[in-house]
Amino acid sequence: DIQMTQSPSSVSASVGDRVTITCQASQGISSWLAWYQQKPGKAPKLLIYAASSLQSGVPSRFSGSGSGTDFTLTISSLQPEDFATYYCQQANSFPFTFGPGTKVDIK
């Protein structure tokens, strides 16, 4: 199985900050990666798929990059509604696996 790691596990940031979260796969997954946002008590929301494609309706302050084993999610200017936990997910092969999550909270 492909293992996914994320760093940092948590980050404290202020509104307007640029936030970067990284995700690493245990083996190459080309661009088969998605990013999700989850708020407490809610279902995850797809933000980015295919490493860098913005899901319809997601604000352009979210962007994704990377290929192979190393990926990045960037929030260019953090907004109050962005405080949440972010997960990466590999879609290269079954079983699909998620990273452990990165919690973005208020500084």
Place this chain on the structure above:
Amino acid sequence: EVQLVESGGGLVQPGGSLRLSCAASGFTFSSYEMNWVRQAPGKGLEWVSYISSSGSTIYYADSVKGRFTISRDNAKNSLYLQMNSLRAEDTAVYYCARGIVVVPYYFDYWGQGTLVTVSS
């Protein structure tokens, strides 16, 4: 509006069984591949199972293989997860999730989840 509504969760004893359902509406269910994803309390996301649009292709996580069975009824716009031989570690919120059209291994719509608690 796309909607996925799970039901069937609850408290069950170890070794017991439960059947989860996911009712889909607002889209052509028979054209989409579907998944179950779970989340243990306070923990991260774990993919559980996948089923193709026709039901002909199915995959499971090793942690549930041989105990869980995914199925669908396209005439009823419904997805199911039959869970047998339940263990304490199966305790989680179970989400049904739709695969996106372009590449169905990304999940664009999720239900609100149904909680399964395995405890004596």
